[in-house]
Amino acid sequence: MDEFANWLIENGATFPKVKFDKDEDGIGGCYAVQPIHPNEIIASLPLKLTISYKLAHEYLPILDPLGCRAALATFLIHERFLGKLSFYHPYINILPKYIPTPLMYTEQEMSWLKGTNLGYGIESRKELLKKEFDEILKIVSNGELINALSWELYLWACNIISSRCFPNKLIDPDDVEVKEALFPLIDCFNHRPRQKITWETHERCELRLVAGNYIETGQQIYNNYGAKSNEELLIGYGFCILNNPDDWVIIKVNISLDPQYDEKLDLLSKLELSELKHFIKRGHIPSNLLSQLRVLVMNSAELIYFKKLQDSQYVDNNINDPIGYRNELAMLETFSNLLKMKLEVLLGRDNEFIGISSARESEIARNCKIYIDGQKEILTNALAIIYSKELIILKAALNDSKSNRILKLPFVCNKININDNYNSNDTSFNDINSLILAKDDLLNSLLITTDKVMKFDKTFSNAINEIFSKELIDSEQDTILILYLIYESQHIEKSEWMLFFNVAVKYDDFYTQQYEEKIQELTDLYNELQPLICNPNVKLFDKDVFSIDKLIWSTCIFEICSITFTNKNKKQCVGIVPL
Numbered sequence: 001m002d003e004f005a006n007w008l009i010e011n012g013a014t015f016p017k018v019k020f021d022k023d024e025d026g027i028g029g030c031y032a033v034q035p036i037h038p039n040e041i042i043a044s045l046p047l048k049l050t051i052s053y054k055l056a057h058e059y060l061p062i063l064d065p066l067g068c069r070a071a072l073a074t075f076l077i078h079e080r081f082l083g084k085l086s087f088y089h090p091y092i093n094i095l096p097k098y099i100p101t102p103l104m105y106t107e108q109e110m111s112w113l114k115g116t117n118l119g120y121g122i123e124s125r126k127e128l129l130k131k132e133f134d135e136i137l138k139i140v141s142n143g144e145l146i147n148a149l150s151w152e153l154y155l156w157a158c159n160i161i162s163s164r165c166f167p168n169k170l171i172d173p174d175d176v177e178v179k180e181a182l183f184p185l186i187d188c189f190n191h192r193p194r195q196k197i198t199w200e201t202h203e204r205c206e207l208r209l210v211a212g213n214y215i216e217t218g219q220q221i222y223n224n225y226g227a228k229s230n231e232e233l234l235i236g237y238g239f240c241i242l243n244n245p246d247d248w249v250i251i252k253v254n255i256s257l258d259p260q261y262d263e264k265l266d267l268l269s270k271l272e273l274s275e276l277k278h279f280i281k282r283g284h285i286p287s288n289l290l291s292q293l294r295v296l297v298m299n300s301a302e303l304i305y306f307k308k309l310q311d312s313q314y315v316d317n318n319i320n321d322p323i324g325y326r327n328e329l330a331m332l333e334t335f336s337n338l339l340k341m342k343l344e345v346l347l348g349r350d351n352e353f354i355g356i357s358s359a360r361e362s363e364i365a366r367n368c369k370i371y372i373d374g375q376k377e378i379l380t381n382a383l384a385i386i387y388s389k390e391l392i393i394l395k396a397a398l399n400d401s402k403s404n405r406i407l408k409l410p411f412v413c414n415k416i417n418i419n420d421n422y423n424s425n426d427t428s429f430n431d432i433n434s435l436i437l438a439k440d441d442l443l444n445s446l447l448i449t450t451d452k453v454m455k456f457d458k459t460f461s462n463a464i465n466e467i468f469s470k471e472l473i474d475s476e477q478d479t480i481l482i483l484y485l486i487y488e489s490q491h492i493e494k495s496e497w498m499l500f501f502n503v504a505v506k507y508d509d510f511y512t513q514q515y516e517e518k519i520q521e522l523t524d525l526y527n528e529l530q531p532l533i534c535n536p537n538v539k540l541f542d543k544d545v546f547s548i549d550k551l552i553w554s555t556c557i558f559e560i561c562s563i564t565f566t567n568k569n570k571k572q573c574v575g576i577v578p579l
């Protein structure tokens with residue numbers, strides 16, 4: 001380290017109150033040898049010591065088409081190869097020979113990341129670097145450099161760049177491209193999230209680190225690499241921060257299998273919601289993600305109706321707020337399923353950190369565990385937020401239902417009475433299980449489900465038990481509810497859902513336009529059901545009530561109003577949202 005410090009001083013760097021040392025874990029860092037005050041310059045580096053793209057490019061212009069990283073990495077490898085002959089030798093010499101980023105993990109170590117975003121992404125990142133490296137080998141003709149280059153050294157150099165670089169913009173503010181640059185000395189400080197510190201270029205000839213707070217003698221002096229998540233820190237720097245306040249989980253929305261893919265993509269683009277990648281933080285779910293999911297879970301009627309409103313300038317239809325109870329419940333259900341799927345993969349993993357036999361492995365396992373635990377915690381927190389939102393929406397729906405505030409089908413952009421807490425990402429109770437139970441109770445009160453109608457209407461349940469065997473009842477929830485809609489529409493005035501049925505029987509808008517292609521399918525279903533329903537033991541409908549038209553109507557109402565959800569016993573259920 002002395003050689004490095006002398007080299008820096010000889011070349012005009014200053015760092016009068018800084019000592020290079022290692023902490024108890026052997027991590028190199030910078031420590032204050034005297035008190036440092038806010039706004040004091042901690043270290044300054046003459047820009048002539050920068051290893052920039054410009055420098056690497058002047059040295060190896062043939063690598064130009066490959067971009068900044070390839071040029072910088074090749075330059076570093078060459079200087080390392082030159083050894084003491086290199087001007088940068090004192091700097092190259094203090095660079096770690098090994099940086100434990102996932103690029104360097106063994107197969108066993110990679111298995112610790114299985115199921116995480118990083119686990120999926122590393123291979124493609126390695127392939128990209130390998131292609132870059134093969135291109136370099138093709139381009140480089142200098143015999144000496146060819147001898148120096150190897151894949152292992154290329155990975156080392158890429159790790160050095162990702163773990164120590166700064167934005168090239170610091171020295172070239174007019175540069176339009178995103179490039180990296182290495183600043184010896186300035187890159188010797190470790191990271192602490194939210195650390196107050198400034199990077200300042202002085203008269204285009206010096207880069208300074210300026211203290212943002214008071215630092216006592218003996219304390220480590222931290223830099224701030226920016227608001228980096230553990231995923232970014234692990235891949236780029238080889239470490240993670242416990243309880244990292246800047247951590248996030250990436251959620252990518254997959255729309256490709258949606259039958260209305262083109263229309264929805266078009267609507268998303270009109271609403272400026274085309275970005276399908278989102279970052280969920282502790283206590284924060286981006287509102288754009290919720291808005292996007294509202295579009296993605298729209299059924300055909302909601303989509304048509306919403307687009308109509310969208311085209312008329314007179315209606316205030318804001319996708320940043322719930323657009324309807326069914327749509328909102330479907331959105332929250334879809335989102336919670338997405339979170340649960342991600343979480344389940346991670347939850348079964350704790351016991352997989354076995355077979356650790358070296359300090360290196362235990363360090364890697366520790367970082368993987370911090371990363372995975374952080375992901376789990378953020379996902380669990382997001383799930384609690386979503387369940388809390390579901391409770392608010394369900395309570396509002398029940399209130400509206402009790403006060404008979406049932407408006408026009410397809411229940412899109414009717415005013416929803418939610419309170420201001422809805423968008424606050426509040427998780428007033430964090431215990432997921434109590435949230436699930438509360439949600440289940442509310443869903444049971446609000447929805448028309450097969451369980452409910454079979455329990456409360458003996459005539460209906462007797463008929464259904466005649467038509468379907470016990471085993472089929474769960475898998476035929478859709479058909480049972482479709483039949484129930486016809487059954488209940490025979491005596492609306494006695495129905496518990498009288499207002500809903502009053503609205504539903506008047507609805508004919510959608511099926512005339514949209515059901516053409518479904519007619520054949522429904523005719524087949526009708527022909528299948530008709531003999532079963534005509535069985536003298538099945539007393540479901542008055543004579544001539546069960547017609548193909550009625551079946552089309554009830555299927556249409558069912559599709560406009562139903563949601564699928566998972567109940568507290570993890571059973572997939574279907575329900576009709578009656579408002």
Ligand SMILES: C[S@@+](CC[C@H](N)C(=O)[O-])C[C@H]1O[C@@H](n2cnc3c(N)ncnc32)[C@H](O)[C@@H]1O
Nearest residue numbers: 027028029163164187188189190191237238239
């Ligand atoms: C810019 S360098 C900092 C100086 C480096 N520790 C050294 O000895 O040269 C970044 C590297 O330092 C280490 N590092 C920085 N901040 C850290 C932290 N908070 N915890 C653990 N390691 C850290 C990581 O190995 C990272 O790749």
